[in-house]
Amino acid sequence: MLTVTRLQEQLRPVRRAVESAAGLPNVLYNDPAGFELEKQQIFHRTWACIGVANDVPEPGDAKPIDFLGMPLLLVRDHDGALRLFQNVCRHRGMILIDAPRKLKGVIRCPYHSWCYNLNGSLRATPHVGGPGINEHCDVPADQLGLLEVRMGVFLDAVFADVSGHAAPFEEFIAPLKARWSEFADQPLYHGGQESRFTLDIASNWKLAVENYCESYHLPWVHPGLNSYSRLEDHYNIFAPDDAAHAPGDFSGQGTLVYAPQFEGEAPMPNFGGLSDVWDRSAEYIALFPNVLFGVHRDHVYSIRLEPVSHGRTREHIEIYYTTPEAATSDERASTRRKNAALWKDIFIEDIGVVEGMQQGRGALGFDGGKFSPVMDAPTHRFHAWVAAQLS
């Protein structure tokens, strides 16, 4: 059972240096109260990933998002701008849109037909003053627009601050944007339906992050990588010290031997203007709390972690390429399929250990674990970040 006092005691050793730190306590993995606390203190308090801009590619596209119980609506307005609102009518609190759809005009509430422009302003209040009387002095339309939610986009991932009080998105994303400055403003082209998939994992969302940001497990869980990306070819990645434990913090791992080869397939085109270091390097970073990125000279992917419950997470994977031809042509379809299949196989290989750690959190005596200062430092960085948000 979670108590605030006990939790604070348990978080203190997490925030020690990695050499002497313990991991996060079991209550944050197997207790609904821990999940609820993280919802309040992390997901609804700072920037978190809630979707991708590719979810609404065309003007008029609208997609409802359930963000840990907060109903959101991602919209591409008729001018092509991306907007994020609370998906609720200002009248009686009805959900406005319950499934992805294309809007030709306004958003019409299905309850009493209040209508909203796609910029959120209230356009019509039919019969509000009686049958056929469509205005009322006590229902000021200019004060009843949709509640807009602060939003930012990075590598097509859409971030939301539902609290309205987080530091500006530009500050949040600055550390990762600086590290990946050569990718940050590159045009990305989604590879289509074959380049997106979802995995349903019977584990807490944090375990997916913990596993992703370290290379220690690669030789055992992904033996297929041993032939071309050995453990010694990997290195740890951390956000700069001044971002440690703050919103915008990240950790991960990189490889010095990215060398994609699909039999019978020509190489995919590279992003323009990359420095030589990316000829053979690739990096895999977890941007806390809930999005995992992979950048390569010829493609980028994101894995958005959707926490469903304390013991269940959905991973939403999206793969992007460097040119429209690479992303959509029939000629490159085979390569896209093989690349998506490769990543899907790798991410599926992780499921067993991630779900196994979830099961292990049922062990009453497990104290959160012990970190290798060399191999587990990125994982500890994440644990310490979570502990800081909950302290």
Added chain:
Amino acid sequence: MTTREAIAVHTLADEALDQAIIAQHAADPVDLTALSALYREGAQRARDRAAARFALTHAWVLALEAGDARSIAELERELRACGGLAPPRS
């Protein structure tokens, strides 16, 4: 369409128009522009001002949903003319 809506519609116009409106509501997908036009026709045939305002309101909402800018402008003029909307602020 619910029974009440059908009764409301029947106060507007003749049986043929009622049936056309009911059929369009039941279509999948609904043709918003066509349905808006049917309500507008019902408003023109309405037996009194209140019934006309009611039908125009429905035509207007459907035009808004369809994004039919020309019909929206025309319907708002008609609604203002019969007291369904206030005059625009100058």
